[in-house]
Structure formats: C-alpha cells, structure tokens
Amino acid sequence: MGWFDKLTRPKRNIPSDLWKKCPKCGEVLLNKDLARNLYLCNKCDHHLRMPIWDRIALLTDDNSFIEIDREIKSVDPLEFVDSKPYPERLAVAINKTDVFEAVTCGRATLSGYKVLLGVMNFDFMGGSMGSVVGEKITRLLESGIEEKAPVIVVSASGGARMQEGILSLMQMAKTSAAIQKMNMASIPFFSLLTDPTSGGVSASFASLGDVNIAEPGAYIGFAGPRVIEQTIRQKLPEGFQRAEFLLEHGMVDAVVHRRLLKNTLAKLIGMFSGKFGGKNV
Amino acid sequence: MSRDFEFEKPIIELEARLKELKKISENGKIDLSREINAIADKIITLKEEIYGDLEPWQVIQVARHIDRPSTLDLIKLMSPDDFVELHGDRLFSDDPAIVAGPGKIGDFNVMFIGHQKGHDTEENIYRNFGMPHPEGYRKAMRMMRMAERFNLPVVIFIDTPGAFPGIGAEERGQSEAIARNLAEMSQIGVPILCFVTGEGGSGGALAISVGDLIFMFEFSVYSVISAEGCAAILWNDPNKSKEAARALKMRAANLKELGIVDEILPEPLGGAHRNPQQVAETIKQTIEKHLPPLMTMSREELLEKRYGKFRCMGKFCSEEELENA
Numbered sequence: 167m168g169w170f171d172k173l174t175r176p177k178r179n180i181p182s183d184l185w186k187k188c189p190k191c192g193e194v195l196l197n198k199d200l201a202r203n204l205y206l207c208n209k210c211d212h213h214l215r216m217p218i219w220d221r222i223a224l225l226t227d228d229n230s231f232i233e234i235d236r237e238i239k240s241v242d243p244l245e246f247v248d249s250k251p252y253p254e255r256l257a258v259a260i261n262k263t264d265v266f267e268a269v270t271c272g273r274a275t276l277s278g279y280k281v282l283l284g285v286m287n288f289d290f291m292g293g294s295m296g297s298v299v300g301e302k303i304t305r306l307l308e309s310g311i312e313e314k315a316p317v318i319v320v321s322a323s324g325g326a327r328m329q330e331g332i333l334s335l336m337q338m339a340k341t342s343a344a345i346q347k348m349n350m351a352s353i354p355f356f357s358l359l360t361d362p363t364s365g366g367v368s369a370s371f372a373s374l375g376d377v378n379i380a381e382p383g384a385y386i387g388f389a390g391p392r393v394i395e396q397t398i399r400q401k402l403p404e405g406f407q408r409a410e411f412l413l414e415h416g417m418v419d420a421v422v423h424r425r426l427l428k429n430t431l432a433k434l435i436g437m438f439s440g441k442f443g444g445k446n447v
Numbered sequence: 448m449s450r451d452f453e454f455e456k457p458i459i460e461l462e463a464r465l466k467e468l469k470k471i472s473e474n475g476k477i478d479l480s481r482e483i484n485a486i487a488d489k490i491i492t493l494k495e496e497i498y499g500d501l502e503p504w505q506v507i508q509v510a511r512h513i514d515r516p517s518t519l520d521l522i523k524l525m526s527p528d529d530f531v532e533l534h535g536d537r538l539f540s541d542d543p544a545i546v547a548g549p550g551k552i553g554d555f556n557v558m559f560i561g562h563q564k565g566h567d568t569e570e571n572i573y574r575n576f577g578m579p580h581p582e583g584y585r586k587a588m589r590m591m592r593m594a595e596r597f598n599l600p601v602v603i604f605i606d607t608p609g610a611f612p613g614i615g616a617e618e619r620g621q622s623e624a625i626a627r628n629l630a631e632m633s634q635i636g637v638p639i640l641c642f643v644t645g646e647g648g649s650g651g652a653l654a655i656s657v658g659d660l661i662f663m664f665e666f667s668v669y670s671v672i673s674a675e676g677c678a679a680i681l682w683n684d685p686n687k688s689k690e691a692a693r694a695l696k697m698r699a700a701n702l703k704e705l706g707i708v709d710e711i712l713p714e715p716l717g718g719a720h721r722n723p724q725q726v727a728e729t730i731k732q733t734i735e736k737h738l739p740p741l742m743t744m745s746r747e748e749l750l751e752k753r754y755g756k757f758r759c760m761g762k763f764c765s766e767e768e769l770e771n772a
C-alpha cells in the first residue's frame with residue numbers, strides 16, 4: 167500500500183455513509199434526502215428498507231410512541247458457537263443498532279386511535295426471532311387483548327434465530343397462539359409485511375393478520391429463493407415471492423404505498439372499532 | 448441411501464461372523480454354542496456401547512434411517528382393523544406427505560395424523576420424502592377440527608425433513624398454512640398427543656406439533672433448521688454439518704432439558720428400525736398412561752394448560768431480573 171492509497175482509502179469509505187444506491191434502478195440517493203422522502207427512491211419510487219424510528223414516526227402521531235419491554239435481553243441458552251459465540255454476535259448487533267433486540271414495541275396513537283405497535287429491525291441479526299422477539303410480540307398481543315386496543319406488527323425478518331435452536335422455533339407457536347386469542351376476543355391484528363419477511367416469521371404471526379398489508383416490492387416467502395432453486399433445480403420466475411405475487415395468489419389483503427399506510431390503517435381501525443360512521447359499539 | 452452406518456460396522460461384522468458360526472455348527476454338527484453365545488453377548492454389549500455414545504450427527508442418521516417405522520407402519524401396528532385413511536384438504540388436493548384418519552389404540556378411538564416418508568426411492572418420491580405442501584397442513588387441520596367435533600383425541604407422529612420449498616408451495620401459501628395450524632391447534636378442544644418419531648424438521652414439523660404433551664423417541668431429533676442448512680448459513684460450509692448438529696442441541700435429552708419435550712421414549716436396542724413392533728407398543732403404553740387424565744379435564748382447563756405450555760417456552764432475562772439476582 168503506497169502513500170497515495172493511504173490518503174485516498176478513508177475518503178472512499180466516507181461517501182457510503184452519505185449515500186446509497188437504489189437496489190432497483192441504481193440511482194444514487196443521498197441519505198439525508200432518503201430520510202426526508204420516507205426511504206423511497208425519488209427516481210423509481212422503490213421502497214427501500216426503513217429504519218425503525220422512521221417507521222415508528224411514519225405510523226404514529228407525533229410524540230405519542232412510548233416504548234415498552236425495552237429491557238428484555240437475549241441470553242445464550244445453547245451456548246452456541248459458530249464462527250463467533252452468540253453473545254458476541256448479540257453485542258455487535260446491540261452496538262450497531264442501539265436497541266437491545268430485533269423488535270421494538272410500544273404504545274402509541276395512530277390518527278388518534280390507541281394502538282400497540284411492534285416494529286422489527288432487520289439490522290439486528292437479520293431481524294431473526296429468538297426468545298426475546300417471541301416474548302415481546304406475545305406480550306404486545308396479550309396487552310392488545312387486555313387493553314382492547316388493536317395491535318400492529320411491522321415485520322422484517324429472515325426467520326428464526328438459529329443460535330437459540332428449538333427455543334426460537336417455539337416462538338412461532340407462542341405468538342400464533344396469542345393471535346388466536348386475539349381473534350376470539352375480536353381485537354384486530356394488523357400485519358404489515360415489509361422487505362424482507364420470511365421463514366419462521368412469515369410462517370407465524372406475520373401471515374395471521376386480520377388484515378395482511380404488504381409494502382410494494384417487498385420480498386415475502388416461506389423458503390428462501392436459493393433453497394427453492396437448489397431443491398427444484400429450476401430458475402424462479404420474475405417477481406416470485408414479491409408483495410404483488412402474494413396479492414395475486416390471495417395471501418395478502420392489499421399492497422399499500424408507504425405514503426398511504428397510516429391512513430389505510432386508520433380507516434380500517436376506525437371501521438373495525440365501530441367509531442366510524444357515527445356508530446359506537 | 449445405504450441401510451448401514453459407518454459406526455455400525457463392528458456390529459455388522461460380528462453379526463456376519465455369528466451367522467457363519469451358526470452355519471458351520473449346523474453343517475458340521477460341531478458344538479459351537481459357547482462361541483456363538485459369546486458372540487451374541489458381544490453384539491448386545493457392542494450395540495449398547497455404540498448406541499449409548501452416538502454423536503449428534505450419527506443420531507440424525509438413525510432418525511433418518513430408511514427402515515425407521517413410518518407413520519403408516521405405526522398406525523397399522525396399533526390399529527390394524529379399524530384405521531380408515533381419509534384424504535384431501537377439500538381445497539386443492541391430497542398431499543401424500545401427510546396421512547390422517549380415525550383409528551383405535553386399545554380402547555380409545557383417536558384421530559391419527561402424521562408425516563409420511565417412504566421406505567424406498569419410489570415411495571419416497573410419491574411421499575415427497577415426507578415434505579408437505581400447504582394442502583398437507585390444511586388436511587391435517589381439517590382432521591383436527593373433525594376430531595374436535597366427534598370428541599376424538601388426536602395422536603400425531605412427527606417425521607419430516609421440513610415443509611417443502613417449492614414454487615407451488617409458495618403460491619398456495621406455505622407460510623399461511625403453517626401459521627394457521629399453529630394458531631388453530633392451540634384452541635382445538637380435544638387432547639393432542641405428539642410423538643416425534645424420526646426427524647422433527649423446523650416449521651414443517653411444528654405445524655402439526657402444538658399439543659398438550661410432546662414425546663420424543665430416544666434417537667429422534669427436533670430442530671429449528673437441519674444441520675446441513677445451518678452449516679451452509681452460519682458456517683458458510685456444508686461440510687460443517689457435524690459441528691452444526693452438535694451446536695443446535697437437537698436430541699431428545701436436550702429438548703427435555705430446555706422444557707420443550709415432556710418425556711423421552713426408549714427405543715429398541717440399536718434403534719427403532721430394528722423393532723417397529725416394540726416402538727408401536729411403547730406408543731400404545733404411553734397413550735394409555737397419559738390420555739385418561741387429559742380426557743377428564745374440562746375444555747377450558749385443557750386449552751389453558753396448552754396455551755401456558757407454549758407461552759412459557761423461551762429463555763431471556765430482563766433488567767429487573769438481573770437486579771434481583
């Protein structure tokens with residue numbers, strides 16, 4: 167490495183903090199513009215992944231969000247080590263994201279309606295669901311029943327957290343059973359599927375909304391495309407496992423543009439809770 | 448797939464020698480009974496030794512053994528005269544990777560459901576290697592609702608590499624089918640007893656495993672992901688399956704310790720495939736012991752307990768707990 171490299175190298179790294187390329191059209195997007203534009207590409211309108219606090223701001227009324235269950239942290243029940251011990255991976259994720267786990271939950275109002283909101287964080291170990299994610303989402307759902315408030319979960323996850331082995335698998339059953347109770351109590355559950363939602367999350371609570379709403383272009387599926395291609399030895403069709411594909415096959419109720427999400431949810435909550443059209447049940 | 452394992456070689460060699468000695472003793476009319484008995488004893492000790500000290504990766508091989516008793520084998524052993532197989536999800540098609548129908552275990556009328564693998568390549572292709580499509584899970588759900596309607600306890604056998612990853616499976620909502628089962632099974636108002644008989648492969652296994660009691664055979668496995676899949680993702684190297692198998696802690700004893708499994712069921716010496724009759728007998732005895740108390744519970748009590756069972760699965764710590772400790 168010569169003196170020239172030493173001087174230019176750090177410089178090359180700086181811009182990546184300032185801009186991103188649109189994964190769809192390749193347009194160079196400045197991070198400060200992205201944040202102002204709801205992480206939509208200003209050229210092709212592609213929905214980029216949205217940081218959790220921007221997502222919370224998008225869906226809730228100003229300053230209404232109060233975080234709950236922030237203090238629950240993962241342990242290492244299996245003493246799992248792959249190329250790195252699990253506690254080390256957790257420490258890196260906590261450091262990187264500034265939250266303790268892959269879902270952030272809280273109470274808020276949405277267009278005046280009291281809601282319970284959970285937002286998954288793909289930057290935290292791929293949004294994987296271990297014991298803590300399962301527990302926090304279950305508590306959120308149970309609070310919904312207790313407080314008779316609708317629950318919204320924004321999913322973004324690669325699936326179960328392998329480092330917690332069978333315990334992470336069981337979170338699928340735990341969260342789904344809580345949704346069954348919500349159904350019986352007639353408390354609405356809204357599942358918002360964002361890019362990407364797959365594996366154990368898509369095969370549990372994320373698919374069980376009274377209403378499942380997907381963001382345009384979001385990857386949503388049970389098995390990953392690489393696994394499917396290896397299994398069936400076939401190229402996958404264009405648009406396979408995208409939000410629009412799920413809409414076509416009847417698996418999501420609607421694909422909704424990010425700018426219309428809050429309003430759509432507000433309309434549904436209003437009608438489901440009988441506060442619309444002057445009728446209060 | 449070979450029917451023999453590398454780690455069984457010493458057993459197989461001794462078994463061959465035993466056969467030889469028996470032949471010599473019969474043909475030559477020489478009394479070799481002392482030698483024969485000694486070898487027979489040695490085989491038993493060797494089986495105990497080898498099977499008592501299997502590596503997790505070897506247990507997976509036993510759990511996947513092509514002769515391991517399948518769901519239909521076990522049903523036919525337990526309910527040879529009464530079982531009626533019922534097909535189809537009434538929505539799309541019939542999935543041969545899951546079988547179901549009412550039958551009898553002793554005096555009990557039950558609804559049987561289970562993953563179905565084959566014993567040879569042709570049968571395995573027909574059964575899709577025990578990997579269900581959404582219609583398999585929806586068939587299972589239809590049978591559980593029927594069981595609830597007619598007050599039949601549900602007996603489930605779990606033995607699958609996982610839910611099938613394919614185009615049709617995704618188109619027809621593999622995720623939704625699994626999720627729906629997880630949710631609805633938690634409120635099926637009859638006892639549900641689950642037996643992990645072979646491979647408990649991830650969500651594809653869990654989708655019919657939300658039961659009141661979960662039993663696991665000694666050499667069965669139950670895991671969030673296959674050892675191969677885990678090795679490919681976390682180690683970036685499919686050859687690290689043995690390490691992944693160890694790390695995932697997927698054996699019956701691990702799951703018992705983690706509070707997932709209620710009881711470990713012993714297998715015949717040298718694995719279930721050596722004596723399916725004995726496996727069926729073990730299941731029958733387990734049901735006769737555990738079903739009556741569940742049958743006397745009220746629906747509310749049963750469902751509350753089932754919810755509570757899965758509700759407390761998971762390990763974590765909160766700040767308060769740390770402060771109290």
Ligand SMILES: [Zn+2]
Nearest residue numbers: 188191207210
């Ligand atoms: Zn773009």
